[in-house]
Amino acid sequence: MDVKQLVKYSTPVVFIRILFSKVQEAWTLTKYLDTAGMRRNPRKLATDLHIRAHALEKGMSIGNVRVGFGKKKALSLLDDIDSFF
Numbered sequence: 247m248d249v250k251q252l253v254k255y256s257t258p259v260v261f262i263r264i265l266f267s268k269v270q271e272a273w274t275l276t277k278y279l280d281t282a283g284m285r286r287n288p289r290k291l292a293t294d295l296h297i298r299a300h301a302l303e304k305g306m307s308i309g310n311v312r313v314g315f316g317k318k319k320a321l322s323l324l325d326d327i328d329s330f331f
Contacts, residue, residue, distance in 0.1 A: 275308055298323050 253259060284290045302319050305311070 285329075288330070291326070295323065295326060295330060298326075 285293055298319065302316050302323060305319075307317050
């Protein structure tokens with residue numbers, strides 16, 4: 247094995263290559279993530295509110311729910327609705 251191959255496949259170099267690749271991948275995917283910048287974009291916030299309200303509504307439609315079920319989600323939803331308006 248020559249020196250070039252030895253350096254190329256050494257543990258620290260492989261670790262740095264994988265780390266760089268994953269950071270680059272995460273950066274690219276974050277740019278296109280639907281929830282990124284949600285507070286600045288009213289349309290994204292409205293979509294998120296609709297989805298969360300639907301999830302809460304669906305959970306509450308199930309019979310025999312326990313006391314306090316969905317309370318945390320409902321309060322969070324109310325806070326975000328206030329910030330939307």
